[in-house]
Amino acid sequence: MIKVAPSILSADFANLQRDVQLAEKAGADSIHIDVMDGQFVPNLSFGMKTVADLRPVTSLTLDCHLMIVEPEHFVEQFAKAGADLIGVHVESTRHIYHVLQLIKQAGAKAEVVVNPGTPLSMISEVLPLVDQVLIMTVNPGFGGQHFLEPMPAKIKALAAIKQEHGYDFDIQVDGGINATTVKQCYDAGATVAVAGSFVFDSSDPAARIQDIKVATN
Ligand SMILES: O=C(CO)[C@@H](O)[C@H](O)COP(=O)(O)O
């Protein structure tokens, strides 16, 4: 069964505590926090303060997906705010190896993220370092987009590399995930699914979290 990380980008920003606690009660495995700077992606969202304020209201892993240029300037602050796992895009820095080292030194789990158009060869040297790889299944920046159909082949290719080298990182997918697309990702080797609009745009978010789990059972 796949692990589920609801993305609070689609939650009610005036009721984040309520929505995070609802997700926890519904069986979510972590909370996905999308951090956007208006530069790396054309949107703005949360910062460190949101992470710090959510830290005491849930015992779930706080998974911070940084969509910001030069994340090296911020990873320590996110770890201090309470992020358990910090994801950085390979396209967002000249120094991906160094940033991942900084995340681990700060005591958090390290994740490398790849955009749909970025080949897996761009991350091969950092795979021994990471706890999780995030394969974007939409172009980053917004919730509610359509799943990109060619992405399961990329997940499958990463799962093969993982097996060949005996790596034990999780493979997360993010974007356009629902009870149908999650099955394709899971069958290809994904172990964690982010879901935003499918969960929080529903009148019954708890049921949607279970739908994703049941689809991969
Ligand atoms: O990182 C992102 C978007 O850039 C995501 O985490 C979205 O929040 C996913 O939203 P849905 O596609 O599930 O609605």
Ligand SMILES: [Co+2]
């Ligand atoms: Co995300």
